[in-house]
Amino acid sequence: MIGHELDRYWKTVVNTISDGIMIVNTSGAIVSVNKAFEKITGYSREEIIGKTCTVMDCDACKEALACGAGHWCYLFMAGSMGQRKCKIRRKDGNYIHALKNAAILYDDEGNMIGAVGTISDLSEIIEKDSQLEACRQELRSEDGFHGIIGISTPMQRVFDLVENAAHSDAAVIIYGESGTGKELISKAIHIIGERKNQPFIKVNCASLTESLLESELFGHVRGAFTGAYKDRIGRFEKANGGDIFLDEIGDLPMSTQVKMLRVLEEKMIERVGASTPIPTDVRIISATNRDLMKLVEQGKFRKDFYFRINVIPIILPPLRERVEDIPLLAEFFFRKMRLKKGKDIEGISNDAMELLVSFKWPGNVRELKSAFEYAFVTCHESMIRPYHFPATIYRGRKPAGNSGKRTSFNLMEIEKQELLEALEKVEGNQSKAADILGISRVTVWNRMRRFGINSKRKIEVV
Helix, strand or coil: CCCHHHHHHHHHHCCCCCCEEEECCCCCCEEEEEEHHHHHCCHHHHHHHCCCCHHCHHHHHHHHHHCCCCCCHHHHHHHCEEEEEEECCCCCCCEEEEEEEEEEEEEECCEEEEEEEEEEECCCHHHHHHHHHHHHHHHHCCCCCCCEEEHHHHHHHHHHHHHHHHHCCCCCCEEECCCHHHHHHHHHHHHHCCCCCCEEEEEEEECCCCCHHHHHHHEEEECCCCCCCCCCCCCHHHHCCEEEECCCCHCCCCCCCHHHHHHHHHHHCECCCCCCCEECCEEEEECCCCCCHHHCCCCCHHHHHHHHHHEEEEEEHHHHHHHHHHHHHEEEEEHHHHHHHHCCCCEEEEHHHHHHHHHCCHHHHHHHHHHHHHHHHHHCCEECCHHHHHHHHCCCCCCCCCHHHHHHHHHHHHHHHHHHHHHHCCCCHHHHHHHHHHCCCHHCCCCHHCCEEEEEEEEEEC
């Protein structure tokens, strides 16, 4: 293809480009634009030709004019302009984020005759970045009480007790089934309390043998046992001034319980193989999924030790006893998985949410989270459906006639109706609806997708 043939097709070429192209003369009057420019700015070719590019109210041009240099455009002031982010005004008066790039045009004698500029619309990218950042903020805050999600009455009682327990140095014990969030509660107690700037040390009492557990807790001196080649600081010394979290304390050996009693009563520890007492200032937070009183009756747990650690008991309800929290937890895990996996799944279908609400959840919140991990692997549709969850959940659904399921699911119907009413009041403005409901705009957006609500001035349910 030779030069004059290229000249014949240049209009087709520039009209194929997705970026807006604008050619101006030295006075700033627009002499030519492509179709992408018309789409981005809202101006037709007939409306814009002959007008100066200041009609777009570009903030880059404002900077040049503010300098008092007498130039109408930053490009003519600087002599060149690489890619630069700016804001321009569309015909409808709305401002959009754009990326500008421009070059000066010269004739054969080297005289400046105008300039050509390209405009890329960044609005969609900026909007997605805003949504992503909002999601990140939501995930960081985790929509709840120091990382624990729950609006149900049982969880509100737990949160109140945690607040009070955090400001005491008394021993705290957290009871709850596996997967209910005992470690999260222990972290909340530490963060709220006066020891928050001191160490928070965790020990799983069930993961170590008796001899290793004592060494982990209290430390040891060189030569205390085979393999003790040097002195070692224990977890209690590391936690000095802070909190120590003893998980699965029901598995603590009886001999270790005796030594723990001295720590609680005398605030002293002794390293394994040593006889020198070391003072320690540590608040003990323990947790178990076992019935300690029953173990006491069976002679498997010391009664005196039980009463020393059971000063402030906190009982975490299983997920099946706080059904109102399941939609909140499901929405949280859905957002978290979508952000983590980067998968284009719009939401959770109503029948899938109904399945989650009706299931018994023997593994509690941990099992619910795992269910979403599984669903994001199996789902290749726009919405998560019941069959995307593990078979143990999908096939373990309760009969349709169960009255408990309907009562629990009424919460979702109320949530949907409140959202519809809020959107109707503000003519579909999601930000204003979020203000009315006291939630974030991202949460409004996610609920609209989940309930199949379209909001474009007229509110529709699809």
